[in-house]
Amino acid sequence: MSDDQRRDERHGEAPSSRDPSSEHDRWTQGPEVPAQQKRAAQTDHQEDDAETLRERQRLAQLEMMDRWIGGVLTEQRRSRRWKLFFRLMLLALVLISLTTTLYRVFLAEPTAAVPAQQHLALIEVHGVIASDAPANAERIIQGLNRAWDNAGVVAVVLHIDSPGGSPVQSQRIYTEIMRLREQGDKPIIAVIEDIGASGAYYVASAADEIVASPASLVGSIGVIYAGFGFQEAIAELGVERRVMTAGENKAFLDPFQPLDEDVARFWQSVLTQTHEQFIGDVRAGRGERLSDNPDIFSGLVWSGEQALGLGLVDELASLEQVARAQVGEASWENYTPRLDPFERLTRRFTQAAAEVLGVHTSHAPIKFQAQ
Template identity: 75%
Template sequence: MSDDPRRDGIGGHERPADNHSKADRWTQGPDMSTYQSAPEMPGKAGDSAETLRERQRLAQIEMMDRWVGGVLTEQRRSRRWKLFFRLIILFLVLSLIAAVVYSAFWAGSGGAAPMQRHLAIVEVKGVIASDAPANAERIIKGLERAWDSENASAIVLHIDSPGGSPVQSQRIYAEIMRLREQGDKPILAVIEDIGASGAYYIASAADEIIASPASLVGSIGVIYASFGFQDAISQIGIERRVLTAGENKAFLDPFQPLDEGAEAFWESVLTQTHQQFINDVRAGRGDRLSDQSDIFSGLIWSGEQGLELGLVDHLASLEEVARDLVGEASWEDYTPRLDPFDRLTRRFTQMAAETLGLTVSNSPLRYQAQ
């Protein structure tokens, strides 16, 4: 008998090796049944056809359940992301509403006045018009706030404007002259790039006008500009239909010729408005104005030329003015802040009117440099 433990029985046949006694890298390892990707056979040997069909049906149901579960999980994940983005949008909308409300009811009224001496700035930027940021109501409100500030050494109209509406300019001019007559604190006009026409009208009411050598000042005149389309519409076969009560009601209609009588009348309106401009500039500037004849001709001058003509008192910058008056380049802006919602609605209204061909300006006359 052999001593070999692997041999047993007649003939000494070799027994299979014990799996636990010797590791086999091909047979040993993790249980493959744990992997979901290895599908089981729908049946076993000896099962009937009906049993096989039942097992196959159950396997399909199980697979469908797993698919439906995955779809539901993905939908829940998608809903969570949608909810997250909706909350973000809601937060942004509420933040915008809060900013509009704050600007309309708190920020526009101004905070506590600075305790140290300073220049009180009121901005006059862009075209002067009732529907523009540089409108009479806003600028006058800024002037009143600056005037009431006890620590303001002077009020500075910080001007960078080509002019605009005669009526808006006259309203601001009148308010500056009223404050100037009280004599409580000086009112200065500091011109940046341009202070022409209606903007110069406003500046002439100040105690002093200060500009840079290259600033543009003057343009003391009135303008009306339009087009004549009567020949154009006749060439393309368009008939203009206008019904009026009053024979001169449509005398500025660009689709009708301007006859000599209407032109003479309109010239008289321009001349009268121009004379109002001249009289107010003379009242504000007094004897400082030069006797040069073309000073009121509508010409625009540099700051250096304006100094020679008496249109400007000094050549300096805003920083230099602040250092002279308060010892440092420091100032506070008293211009009321613009309501973002109001700016948006005004801009939308203006764009809609321009698209529809409606008149945006309230007056065809302009104190404005071209």
């Protein structure tokens, strides 16, 4: 007896009453579902799918709207931040201007009262000599005249620590010193600290006496012009240079054009003539104290000790030693006109920016300046 027959007997069924074909269709057994009911179920299912799709589309639209609103709000916040930043900057500038004005009107000290007793007057010539630098002719000449007109001043000291600079500014200071020196009222002494070269030595040579430390750098009696030639560079880059002038030599120093021999010869004559002016003024200031060494005017820089042997300086000493020799103590009064605090800050910022960018701020193409 087979296993199926035994199961049928246990359940009280006759073995022959079971349809053998039904053994594999147990999941299809049951009452038949009407066709209309099937179609209704399918319709309900499709409607559910459509509703789900619409819901998903609605949620996607809401999400897109949220993103758009978030972007708009972010842009508005960023715009408000920039507006606030620029307003604060404007407010800061207004406050700085107001503070500077109030300082000048109420807090700035007047010209320092000079002592009645005899004293040494100090004029500082520090840094590059240029019209837009602290060591400019107008400021130094103003200090010189103030010191010269004070009856209590025993001697005027030009305290020099400068590599030189503008020929015009140097010549202006030189001419004024020579004018005062010819009056013979009081001595003018140039004291060179670390460096007194080129235009700075031009100024010093007008003094009655030049004093320097043994390790100071002195001299550099020469003229320099420096430029670049970019004509091959722009040719490699495929750049076309367009320059229009009225006058055939107006752009003769254009760095993007080759330097013509006639132009170079002409420009060298300008430098040579300026150098001769420099030499003539140094000779007029120093007189017979200069040695006959031809290298003096070659542009070389000497130490203070070497300069003494060449007649470029008269004595090796410090500012304190000069003060003790003149007034008996190492003290002096500074007659250099003060720089405006706001102007000083602006100058320092401009100089720092120029150094970072590698740009020279001097407007003079020709310089009495040590390199």
